[in-house]
Amino acid sequence: MKVLITGGAGYIGGTVATILKSAGHDVTVLDNLCHSKRDEVPVGVNFVEADIADRVAVESVLRALQPDGVLHFAALIEAGDSMRIPEVYFRNNTASTLALLEAMHTTGVKKLVFSSTAAVYGEPEVLPIAETAKLAPTNAYGESKLLVEYMLQWFNRIHGLRYASLRYFNVAGALPGRGEAHEPETHIIPLILDVALGRREKIFIFGEDYDTPDGTCIRDYIHVEDLAAAHILALDALNKEDKIICNLGNGQGFSVKEVVEAARRVTGHKIPVEMKPRRDGDPARLVASSERAKEVLGWKPQTPKIEDILKSAWEWHQQRYPKQ
Template identity: 70%
Template structure:
């Protein structure tokens, strides 16, 4: 297939684009390089440097034989979204609508959407199922939920076939590609920065949550396992006998607290990792752990790198190579 990957120079989008290429697909990457580097464009892809808001370029790219879209281009910082929510609604929601309009105009009717567990907000129970209430506690989650709502209507009114994949915490690395956000705000690369000496310490935001050790609990999924789920979702959309509206959680189904992740990182790296305790950040739920039973049953997806040790080990190997 000829596939458009938006945000394909980024951490997750680039991993998925590379996997698509390895399986023989013709991949076009569209990225504005606002949070990534030209050197991270996956080998074997065609690159279009553009913003999603550029309707003309997006539509002309889609009209060049594109059969499906995997959409990763988005701002992802929950904390920042509470400071400048308008930026998130403009980039994540309005620009995504531009993409959808261009898809409709170009006759492209298959989409795999990079959503987020943040659409659930503070869950009433865990592990979280796909039918749980959608009540985001930050503007980032709301910006993604609005996209999911648009997709439901586009499916109903135009027959758009889509899969919305709600990620939990993605981490780990593949050869040559790992987490490298600028600026960085995700826990594992920040911890490894402290381990390697690029940061003096790791900040822990909140130690008074209603959890066993007082710190937030999150579900971590290896980026390779996540990438494989996207290919399974795309295959399902190509199967006309299957429903054209798929919604799945992607996670390991087990949670690790911030303190547990730090302790595991100390064991994996063999380094002392200083900690500074800060107050809670607004909009951070205490526990986010997924139930991924639905995608396991429907598509046969199974995480292969499920332990926090495996995730951290791959991330540490890449992190060290990154700064050699």
């Protein structure tokens, strides 16, 4: 199989690229390296440094490659940041994806797996969240992704684009040699592990007055390898299905305080905490129903326990940042 992966130097895209390459597939990564480095591109893949907004460059790659499909991960992902500079998120996540879709249509590439998000649901009315739930994002990041989903529906209806939109929840964990690290880092698990490594003094928890048992936000965590497997299954399923919309999660939630406690058990470190006010746009609970993914893709998480997810991340972080 021949695949183009946008954002393939990043955490999730790079994990998918690594797994596909190790399985013998022909993988090309397209990334502008705005939040990653050249040495983070998986070994052995073809690499093109370009922005998906550059339609001429993307068309050139697609014409030369003629891939079986595109796995689209390139995006900005920080919900809190999107409430400060929403225009940047709509430009990078929504408008740039339109340029990619136009390039695919022009070059006749008909299959896309889209990295969507649970943020399209906003504050859920019923848990666990099913794909039929109301779509009402509470932040510009979620809205920027939902607008892409609307575009995909119309490209499917009018141009025959076959697509899978995978709405995932909090991704964490690591493969041997590849894990989660952003610059700047805003995701809770790598931040917590930085504290355990002595790279940060403490972890900040934003809000302890939510309507949850311990007052902190509850999220559904999924191991990055399970997530990667779902993308590969989705690309294959598009040979039969012309449109797939699936949640990807474990179906159980953990509060921020519970994640900190689990990290303390895994690392053996105290991990000091400081409470902060709520951030704009953070829903109290996000927990997935992944029944449709199991039914349509034949997918099931292999690493559902938060301790096991944290353990894989901890092993990688210790290798990446050995204590001096």
